[in-house]
Amino acid sequence: MAVKIRLSRRGRKKLAMFDVVVSDARAPRDGRFIEKLGTYNPNTNPATVVLNEKQAIKWVMDGAQPTDTAKAILSYKGILYAKHLQVGVIKGALTQEQADAKFEAWKAEKEIKIQTKASTIQQSKAKSKASRLEAESKVSASRAVNIAAKNKAADDAIVASVVDAINESDEDEVEVANESPSDVVAEVAVEEVVAEEPVAEVAVEEVVAEEPVAEVAVEEVVAEEPVAEVAVEEVVAEEPAAEAPAADEAATEATEEPAAE
Secondary structure (H helix, E strand, O other): OOEEEEEEEEEEOOEEEEEEEEEEOOOOOOOOOOEEEEEEEOOOOOOEEEEOHHHHHHHHHOOOEEOHHHHHHHHHOOHHHHHHHHHHHHHOOOOHHHHHHHHHHHHHHHHHHHHHHHHHHHHHHHHHHHHHHHHHHHHHHHHHHHHHHHHHHHHHHHHHHHHHHHHHHHHHHHHHHHOOHHHHHHHHHHHHHHHHHHHHHHHHHHHHHHHHHHHHHHHHHHHHHHHHHHHHHHHHHHHHHHHHHHHHHHHHHHHHHHHHO
């Protein structure tokens, strides 16, 4: 049976993680496997690899064939270098202690490289973030300066308009103070007279409208004059009757006086 060391996918969409497994070559990729050796997470920088080194060396020494990606992972973790040292131990080129010491030295050096890479990536991220913040702060400062200038211009315009209004009101007050009260009263009286002129015109029109009535009254008086003349004639006719009784009384008195003597 052909045995392979390969990756079995798991995780969610666009954030996949992989298991490093030993399985039959005829089994599906995400199907049954013989043993799980570790995990591989490519979503971090650098990638995170957790591997059981002893079991991985055992399966490699037993002839399990890794796929290309699995081979890169095994090389990254030093499994292939450990296989090379074990072959030297088998051939007698070096002892097991020497092989283990060389492998530990390689692992320490590899760990330093990984840490250096991680710190370099972190520093570059921090520098890029600082540069972005600085650029944003400059943009914000320039924007604030522009806004302050606009606000100052608006405030100056408002102050100027207020000052102009105050000056205009002061000038109006000075003009009113210079005018005498009599002039003000005369102006008010003129305005009242002008306002009342339409009423006077109406009164004149009413008088003009009433003139025909006056003429009618005059005609009536003229028509009544003959009646007055008739009355005068009647009075003249009655005057002799009034004088006759007076003459009779005088004659009676004249006849009575000798009788008394």
